[in-house]
Amino acid sequence: MRKITYAKAVIEALMEEMAQNEDVIYLGEDMTFGGCLSKMPELQKTYGRERVIDTPISEHGFTNLGLGAAMAGLRPVIELQFADFAALTFDPIVNIAAKERFMSGGRVKTPAVIRTAQGVGIQCGSNHSQIVESWFMNVPGIKIAVPSTPYDIKGLMKTAIRDDDPILFLEHRLSYYTVKGEVPEEEYRIPFGQANVARVGTDVTIVAWQKTYHDSMAAAEELASEHGINVEIIDPRTLVPFDKETVLQSVRKTGRAIVAHEAPLRGGPGGEISAIITEKAFDFLKAPVIRVGGENVPIPFGKIEFEIVPDKEKIKKAVLELVKKEIKETV
Structure with missing residues (x-):
């Protein structure tokens, strides 16, 4: 199996889906030059300006355009250059796309993918580096969807484009050209709501995705070699729907759980996942669930951005604190 980058994997997914279905269109800024995300000028060269559409700099406007096209029977992929700009699209996404199928009694579908990049990594400051x-x-x-690996981003994107519901497809900008992985050349898709047990362990469960997934994998190797702690890592792949059962099965085995994410800790996904674990697997827990998340501050400009989000060392510290806390409480 060949190894390709995170960026190459999603480009392949888009090229293949557009080849297979003429109803798939793409909207975004600067598409003549390949867009802002994974730089794919071949998309417009291959499929033309009628299917790969250069839009004005108006996220609210072209998101509404794409959602209308979806309701009319097309399958648009709508690119927002930065996830932060999703704030400009709240009304069409939240009040139209999310509700139209329900409000129409199932008669109107909105099969649209809103694709964007989130997270730290390119030092763009408070308005261009947020986790949304x-x-x-x-x-x-x-x-x-929150894909962490090249394999996942391709398989999830192909699933997203064929789905009849609106999908927020969140990629991580730090991963585009720094993360490589094995991706089959043959056709495959990954179902939404199916987590990946990325590393099998017995002592601690870590639920993590995107940047914190890679940090957790690195931390797990060092914890094993330095402390003999065997970590199991669950990558949920999608936050909605969320694969509760895979996480719960792991926690019932290990008895300890950490949820690590780049989003600010306050109001972050870790609170929801921790609640699921506590409500459904409380009797199996040997220690309280620990959350590792971003600081509750705006993202600073420059390299200091890495100081306010979880990294390998912060995750290692959380694991060691969890094990230590259990031993202390037992004694």
């Missing part, structure tokens, strides 16, 4: 998953998790009717 928490903003939308409270909205019924939207599915949320």
Whole structure:
């Protein structure tokens, strides 16, 4: 199996889906140059300006355009250059796309993918580096994908484009050209709501995705070699729908759980996941669930951005504190 980048994997998914279905269109800014995300000028060169549409700099406007096209029978992929700009699209996504199927009694579908990049990594400051998953998790009717690996981003994107519901497809900008992985050349898709047990362990369960997934994998290797702690890592792949059972099975085995995410700790996904674990697996817990998240401050400009989000060392510290806390309480 060949190894390709995170960016290459999602480009392949888009190219293949557009080849297979003429109803798939793409909207975004600067598409003549390949867009802002994974730089794919071949998309417009291959499928033309009628299907790969350069839009004005108006996220609210072209998101409404794309959602209208979806309701009319097309399958648009709508690119927002930065996830922060999703704040400009709250009304069409939250009040139209998420509710139309319900309000129409199932007669009107909105099969649209809103694709954007989130997170730290390119030092763009408070308005261009935010994690936005928490903003939308409270909205019924939207599915949320958070792929961590090249394999997952391709398989999830192909699933998203074929789904009849609106999808918020959140990629991580730090991963585009720094993360490589094995991706099959043959056709495959990954179902939403199916988590990946990325590393099997017996002592602690870590639920993590995107940047914190890679940090957790690195931390797990060092914890094993330095302290003999065997960590199991669950990558949920999608936050909505969320694969509760895979997480609960792991926690019932290990008895300890950490949820690590880049979003601010306050109001972040970790609170919801911790509640699920506490409500459904309380009798199996040997220690309280620990959350590791971003600081509750705006993201600073420059390299200091890495100081306010979780990293390998912060995750290692949380694991050691969890094990230590259990031993202390037992004694």
